[in-house]
Amino acid sequence: MDxxxxxxxxxALVTIDQRALPHELRELRITTVDDLIDAITALAIRGAPAIGVSGAFGVVIAALTHSTAGVVDTERVTAEAHRIADARPTAVNLAWGxxxxxxKLPQGVQAMLDEALEMLAEDGRVxxxxxxxxxxxxxxxxxxxxxxILTHCNTGRLATTAVGTALGALNVLHQRGALAEVIVDxxxxxxxxxxxxxxxxxxxxxxxRLTIDSAAAWAMATEEVDAVIVGADRITADGSVAxxxxxxxxxxxxxxxxxxFIVVAPESTRDIATASGRDIVVEQRGAHEVTGFGSVATALDGTRTFNPAFDVTPPELVTAVVTEFGVLESPGEARTAADAQTQRMYREPPAANTNGSGLQRAPEVTKGGLPKRGSSASSEVTSGDLPKRGATESDALTNGARPSSGSAWEPEPGTGSFFDPPAPDTTTDEYLAALTRSVTELTQGQPKAAGAGRDIAAIARGLYAKGWMPGTAGNISVREGHIAIVTASGMSKGELTENDMVLVRVADSAPIAAARRKPSAETTIHTAVYRxxxxxxxxxxxxxxxxxxxxGATDVTVRFSGFELIKGLGGNSPHTIDIPVFRNHAxxxxxxxxxxxYLTDHPDAPPVLFIAGHGITAWGETLAQARxxxxxxxxLCELVTLTGRRDITVGDHGFEEDSQ
Incomplete structure (x- = not known):
C-alpha cells in the first residue's frame, strides 16, 4: 500500500488492521457495510481522518450492494449511511465523509466512488x-x-490515509534536522x-522514547519537553478540542x-455547528479495556470502570490549532457557532522583528518558547500567547461584534443552503435524511449564498464604474471554509446580481454542483491564493x-519605496514593498x-500581485480589505506614472527558483 x-x-476497501500492530502488518479487506462498522468500532480502523475516508467508501459499498441493473435503492443506501455515521459518535469526520x-447518490455509483477517491487523494495533500x-x-x-516534542495517541498515516497530522509535523521537523527526539505517551x-x-x-x-502517560507532566517539569503536539477528533466553534x-x-x-500546546487537524475536523465542548457526546467504551489487556486480567472480575475514549480540552489551554489553511490563532475567542462562521480567524504568521541593521531579531521568549506579553515581537498577543500583527476588524468579532457593512459577509437568517452546517441540535439521522431529500434539487440548480453574493455584486459594480472591470473582465470571490463563492463567467460586472455567483471547491476549483452559469475562467487564480x-x-x-x-516584466518583483500608500498594501514594511509579477499564460x-x-515558498509575500500585461490580484481577511x-x-502605480519616478526597481527578489 506504499x-x-x-x-x-x-x-473493496483495503487497509491496515491496526489491532495487529506492531508485531504483524496485517491487511484488512472490507467488502460489506457490516465489516466496515465492525472494523471502526473495534479500532481496526481508527483516527478521525481515516474513519472519515473509510466512511465515504462505506457508502460506496452500500450503493454497490444495493444496486440492481444499474438502479440504486436510495432508501437502503441511506439507511446504511445512517449506520456507518453512528459507528463512533465523537469524531466529526465520520459523518462528514x-x-x-x-x-453524489443522485448521480450514480460512479460519481460516489469518484468523490470517495477524491477524498482519499485530498487527505494526503491536506x-x-x-x-x-x-x-x-x-x-x-x-x-x-x-x-x-511530546505527542499523544497516534496521528500518523495510520490515523489518516497518508502523511499524518501531528505526527506529520514531527516528520517535517525531522526532515529539516530540527527534531532531537519525540517523547511518546x-x-x-x-x-x-x-x-x-x-x-x-x-x-x-x-x-x-516511550513513556507512561502519567510521566508526561514530570517530563515537562524536568525540561525534557519543548512543545506538545497532538491531533483532534473534533474542534467545536469555541475552540474546544476533543x-x-x-x-x-x-x-x-x-x-x-x-x-x-499545539493541535494539528484537517479543516474537516472543525465542527462549527457544535457551539462548545459541553455539547460533544463522548464515547464510553467497555470495561474490558481497563480491567485487562489482551487475555491477561489486571483487575478482579466485576470491577466497575470509567472508560471515556476521549476528553475535551477547553480553548484557553490551546496555544494554536493548525489546519491545512494555516494557524488558527486564539481558538477560544469565538464563543458561538454564528460568530465562528462570520469570523476570519486565520491570520498571517507573526512577522519577525528587525533591528536597526536589518538583521532578524527573535522575540523575547519565556521558558518553553512562548513569546512574552509585551515583548518586541508585537504589542499585542492573543489569549493563546501567539503574537499577532495588530488589531483588525476581525478582532472586534471575537468580542461579539458583527461585521460592519461591506467588510465581511454573513448569510441572512433563513437563507442557508445545503452547504451550511446542521443546527447544533440536529441528529445525524435527521441531517442525512434531509440531505437525501434535497440532494437531487441541489444538483439541478445553483445554490444561493445571498449575503456574499450581494456584497460581491455591490463591490463589482463599483470597480466596473472605475473602468477596472471592462466588458465581462475581472472577477471577485469570497471564501467560506472549503467553498469559494465566485463571480460567474461572461457577466458584465456593472449588471451583476447576487444570483450571478457560482460555488466552487477551494481544493480543485470544480463547481460544487450543476449550475446555470459557469465560474469565471480565472477561478484557479482565486483558489490558488486561498490554498x-x-x-x-x-x-x-x-x-x-x-x-x-x-x-514586459515577467517572473520578477517590482520594488516600491518612499510612498505613503505602501502602508495600505498589507506588506511587512510601511516603507518598501516587493510585489511579484507573474507570467501571463494563455x-x-x-x-x-x-x-x-510562489506564495507557498514565500509566506511573507504581500497580499497583492501583478500578472504581466494582464491585471492585478489582491486579497484580504474581508472583501472590503481586498478591494x-x-x-x-x-x-501607487498612477503616482509612479505621474511623478516620473525612476527609483522603482525591478529585481528577482525570490523568483530565482521559480524562473523558467
Whole structure:
C-alpha cells in the first residue's frame, strides 16, 4: 500500500488492521457495510481522518450492494449511511465523509466512488499542508535548536490515509534536522502510542522514547519537553478540542510549565455547528479495556470502570490549532457557532522583528518558547500567547461584534443552503435524511449564498464604474471554509446580481454542483491564493496604470519605496514593498499554479500581485480589505506614472527558483 494506509482495490476497501500492530502488518479487506462498522468500532480502523475516508467508501459499498441493473435503492443506501455515521459518535469526520459521498447518490455509483477517491487523494495533500504549517509554527515558538516534542495517541498515516497530522509535523521537523527526539505517551488503555506511533516513528527513523502517560507532566517539569503536539477528533466553534483521553491533562501541564500546546487537524475536523465542548457526546467504551489487556486480567472480575475514549480540552489551554489553511490563532475567542462562521480567524504568521541593521531579531521568549506579553515581537498577543500583527476588524468579532457593512459577509437568517452546517441540535439521522431529500434539487440548480453574493455584486459594480472591470473582465470571490463563492463567467460586472455567483471547491476549483452559469475562467487564480495564503476574499481586476506598469516584466518583483500608500498594501514594511509579477499564460490554470508555488515558498509575500500585461490580484481577511488593497496598488502605480519616478526597481527578489 506504499505510503497510504487506505486504498480502493477491485471493489473493496483495503487497509491496515491496526489491532495487529506492531508485531504483524496485517491487511484488512472490507467488502460489506457490516465489516466496515465492525472494523471502526473495534479500532481496526481508527483516527478521525481515516474513519472519515473509510466512511465515504462505506457508502460506496452500500450503493454497490444495493444496486440492481444499474438502479440504486436510495432508501437502503441511506439507511446504511445512517449506520456507518453512528459507528463512533465523537469524531466529526465520520459523518462528514458519509455526507459528502451520499451527496453524489443522485448521480450514480460512479460519481460516489469518484468523490470517495477524491477524498482519499485530498487527505494526503491536506495533511502535508497542515503538517508543514505546524512545523513552521513550532520552530517560531521554540528555541532555535533540535527540539524535544511530546505527542499523544497516534496521528500518523495510520490515523489518516497518508502523511499524518501531528505526527506529520514531527516528520517535517525531522526532515529539516530540527527534531532531537519525540517523547511518546503509551496512551492507555489501548496503547496506541506504544503500538502504533512508536512503530511509525521507527519506520521513519525518528529518534523517540516511550513513556507512561502519567510521566508526561514530570517530563515537562524536568525540561525534557519543548512543545506538545497532538491531533483532534473534533474542534467545536469555541475552540474546544476533543481528542484521545489524556489530552486534557497534557494541556493543563503544558500551560502550567509555559510550553506550547499545539493541535494539528484537517479543516474537516472543525465542527462549527457544535457551539462548545459541553455539547460533544463522548464515547464510553467497555470495561474490558481497563480491567485487562489482551487475555491477561489486571483487575478482579466485576470491577466497575470509567472508560471515556476521549476528553475535551477547553480553548484557553490551546496555544494554536493548525489546519491545512494555516494557524488558527486564539481558538477560544469565538464563543458561538454564528460568530465562528462570520469570523476570519486565520491570520498571517507573526512577522519577525528587525533591528536597526536589518538583521532578524527573535522575540523575547519565556521558558518553553512562548513569546512574552509585551515583548518586541508585537504589542499585542492573543489569549493563546501567539503574537499577532495588530488589531483588525476581525478582532472586534471575537468580542461579539458583527461585521460592519461591506467588510465581511454573513448569510441572512433563513437563507442557508445545503452547504451550511446542521443546527447544533440536529441528529445525524435527521441531517442525512434531509440531505437525501434535497440532494437531487441541489444538483439541478445553483445554490444561493445571498449575503456574499450581494456584497460581491455591490463591490463589482463599483470597480466596473472605475473602468477596472471592462466588458465581462475581472472577477471577485469570497471564501467560506472549503467553498469559494465566485463571480460567474461572461457577466458584465456593472449588471451583476447576487444570483450571478457560482460555488466552487477551494481544493480543485470544480463547481460544487450543476449550475446555470459557469465560474469565471480565472477561478484557479482565486483558489490558488486561498490554498497558499491566509485570505477570505480575492479581487482580480484590470486597472490601467497597474496593468501598464507590469507590461514586459515577467517572473520578477517590482520594488516600491518612499510612498505613503505602501502602508495600505498589507506588506511587512510601511516603507518598501516587493510585489511579484507573474507570467501571463494563455492557459489560466498555469498562472494559478505559478502563484500557488510562489506564495507557498514565500509566506511573507504581500497580499497583492501583478500578472504581466494582464491585471492585478489582491486579497484580504474581508472583501472590503481586498478591494482597498487593489485600490491602493493602482493609486501607487498612477503616482509612479505621474511623478516620473525612476527609483522603482525591478529585481528577482525570490523568483530565482521559480524562473523558467
Amino acid at each position: 505510503e497510504n494506509s487506505i486504498a480502493w482495490v477491485e471493489g 458519509v455526507r459528502r459521498t451520499l451527496a 495533511n502535508l499542508a497542515a503538517a508543514t504549517h505546524a512545523a513552521d509554527l513550532v520552530q517560531r515558538l521554540c528555541p532555535a535548536r533540535p527540539l524535544r 503509551e496512551t492507555r488503555p489501548l496503547l496506541q502510542g506504544a503500538r502504533l506511533t512508536a512503530w511509525e516513528l521507527t519506520e521513519a527513523g525518528i529518534p523517540h 481528542n484521545k483521553i489524556g489530552t486534557y491533562m497534557l494541556a493543563l501541564a503544558a500551560r502550567h510549565h509555559g510550553i506550547p 497558499a495564503a491566509a485570505s477570505a476574499a480575492v479581487v482580480h481586476v484590470h486597472p490601467p496604470h497597474a496593468t501598464a506598469l507590469s507590461v 492557459d489560466v490554470p498555469t498562472i494559478g499554479t505559478d502563484i500557488e508555488r 482597498d488593497r487593489a485600490e491602493c496598488l493602482e493609486a
